[in-house]
Amino acid sequence: MKADFFTVKIKRTVKLNHRTIWVEMNQTLDAQPGQFVMAWLPGVGERPFSIAGSAPLCLLVVDVGPFSQAIHQLKPGDTLWIKGPLGHGFSLLGDAAILAGGGYGAAPLWPLAQLALSQGMNVQVCLGARSKADLLLCDAFEEIGCELTLATEDGSAGETGLVTGVVEKILKSKKIDGLYACGPTGMLTALASLAKTYNFPYQLSWEALMRCGMGLCGSCEVPQTCDPALPPGWLACFDGPVFRYP
C-alpha cells in the first residue's frame, strides 16, 4: 500500500438527511469494512472518512465544517483526491452479530452488514442519534435483511435514550457472537464496558484527530481512559481504527 493521492470522480450524491450526503464515486477501492481513506480537496483541506462502500467507493459526509461543506458542493463529474485504504478494519466472527452505530458511525457498519449477510450471518443493527432526523441508513439496513432497533435521545424514533441501552437489552436476551460498533467516543467507552460485563467479544471503530494518517505523527492516539483494554500508545490510524477485544 502506498500512501499517495489518486483522483476519483463523483458519480452521484444523494441527500440522506438535513446535513448528510451519500457520495458515490466512479471507481471501486479494494478495502475491508472499517478501513478509512483520507480525502483531499486542494486548497480546502484533508479529512479522514470511514469507507461506507467499496464497490464503488462511497463516503457518508456530514456537514460539520468547511471541509465537509466543500464536499457537499461537489457535482457529478467533479474530482476528489483519495489516499487509502488505510488502517485495519472489522473481521467477522461466528454466526450472530450486533452492529451498533451512533450518528454517522453508521457509515462503516453498512458494508460490514452487507458482508455479514453474504456470509449467512444473523445481523442485528442498533442505530442511535439525537433525533429521528439525524438517524442514517435505517431503510437501507432494513431492506437488505437486518433486524433494526432504533434509539433517539428525544424519543422521536425508537426507544428514548442512548443506543447503548438497546444494545444492553439485546446482549442480555440473545446469543451474540460479536459486537461491532462505531460512534462517538463516549458511546464506544460505554459499549466496551458493557461487552466486558456480559463477556462478549467486541470490535470498536474509534474516531480521533488524524493528521498524517500513517502512524507516524502520534496525533490520533486513543488513551486507555477510553477503554482500559487498549494497549498503551494505540493509534487509531495505524493500529485501528478498529480495536478488537479479546
Add this chain to the structure above:
Amino acid sequence: MSKDPDLSINIGKLKLHNPLVLASGVLGTSASLLYRAARSGAGAVTAKSCGPEARAGHPNPVMVEWEGGLLNAIGLTNPGAKEEVALLKETKRQLAATGIPLFASIFAGTPEEFGLVAGIIAEADPDLIEVNISCPNVRGDFGTPFAADEHSAALVTRAVKEAVGITPIAVKLAPNVPNIGRIAAAVVNAGADAITAINTMPGMVIDAEACQPVLTNRTGGISGPALKPIALRCVAEIAKTVDVPIIGTGGVITGMDAIEMILAGAKAVGVGSAYWYRGPEAFRLIIEEMKAFMIDHDIQSLEDIRGKAVRR
C-alpha cells in the same frame, strides 16, 4: 559458531543496549507512545521537538508518500516547553524499569530562546537533549534554520550548553548545507557532546491533477529511502571532521541500512519512517537483521566496523 553479537553502544556516559534511536518527530508526542517505541525494541527514544510556546502545526495534508520516500510538514506541533516537562517526567517514570534512555528535543527562534527552552526542559532530567536547529518546515516562523550557518549553529549550541549544565546535548544538523563538516566542527567546538545527522531534506511533491503542491505547507521534509544516500554522505563527512558520537539518521528501514550507517561512521542510528515501511515491529526486525549480518560476517561488536567503509 560465533556468539550472539554485541549491539550495545555508548554515547558519552550513556549506555544503549542497541544503537537504534527513535528519531524525533515520530511517535514522540506522549509518554505512552514513547514507552511503546521503547518496548518495541529501541535502544533509546527521542520525544518530539518542543519550543517555547504551544504550536498546533500546519493544516492537513501534512504527509504524503511518493516513489522514493515520504514528505512531511507537520509544523512542529508541540505543547510548549512547560507542558513538555510533565510529558518527559511521566515518560521517564514509565521507562525507569526498562533502562532505556529518553532524549528530549528542543527548537526555538533565537539562541537566547534556545537557552531558555533548554533550561526548562533540563528540569525533566532527560538523558540527553537534542537541539533541533534544522527543521525545514517552519521557515516563515523561525527564519532560516540555524543549521545553515556555522556561526549561528555555534551560538545556539553554546546557549544550550550553558543552560543545561551536565546534561549531554546532541545538535541535529541539516543536510542541505555546502559543508556539513564545518558546521559539525563549529557545534563541537561550542560544546556539543554528540551530533544527530541528518534532519529531513527539504522537498516538494506536486499533484499535477490538482496543479499544486500536496502539502498545505507546500514544501516539506523528505524522509525514507531517498534520504539514506544523503545521510550516509553527511555522516561520513562529519565522522572525518569531528570525534564525537554521531546519531546517523535518514532512511534507515532495514538492518542493512543500519549497518551501512555504522560503516559510514555513526555510533547510533536514528529510526523514524521505518515505522511506516516495516510496521510496529520495525525496531525488532532491524535488530534481527543487524545481528544476522554480524553473525554472517563474524563481527563481534559494532565498534569493529564503525567508519570502516569510509576510512582511507
